[in-house]
Amino acid sequence: MTSPGPRPFPVAGPAHPLDYWLSPELARISPSGAPSRLRQLADAQGTLAAAWSSAISGGILMVVAGVFFAAITGNLTVFLTLAPLGAALTVSGVFSWNRVRASLPDTNRLLISRGPGSVRSALWTVVLMAAVQGGIVATVMPGAVARGATTVITLAGCYVLLVALLVVCILIPSAVISRARQSFRQRVQENPIFRKAVEDDLVTWRDPYGNAGYGPL
Secondary structure (H helix, E strand, C coil), X not given: CCCCCCCCCCCCXXXXXXXXXXXXXXXXXXXXXXXXXXXXXXXXXXXXXXHHHHHHHHHHHHHHHHHHHHHHHCCHHHHXXXXXXXXXXXXXXXXXXXXXXXXXXXXXXXXCXXXXXXXXXXXXXXXXXXXXXXXXXHHHHHHHHHHCHHHHHHHHHHHXXXXXXXXXXXXXXXXXXXXXXXXXXXXXXXXXXXXXXXXXHHHHCCCCXXXXXXXXX
């Protein structure tokens, strides 16, 4: 009679269900800087979404700039150059933004986000830089007035476009990143397909460097 072979060790399941880790109460009592798998996923996804959000708004701004300069100069060449590029950037941005938010990010890739750490900081940065640019515009405005209304409108329009560019590059990405974790939680709760992807990740993920938990978010 042969003895049975060694039995495989049972695979331990997750210590807690996903809803436990998603709990807002658990997130509130946990330090915001404490690392977790859920926070890693949400922050990485938020960084990618912020980049594509900036691309979407940047494409729209390019179209607006094309319309403005074409109206000022009476030359459609600028519009025919900027508008298609802006439209293509916006369309590709919307497509990529939706794709990023619908799937789990690759956390093995190093994503670096350089900018203000909060919406308030981003807003103050935009205001400060807009004020500096406004001061420069104010110094040349008397000369523009002497040249006529068209020059004044051109100068004012360029200033508005520069401020809008600051919003696109600084304020919008910061706003998206600041809401990354809340948005991640909302999509898990509302999108069954996305929730299934996170649940599968919960089952298979193990901390490669220690014994950290899957959450909180």
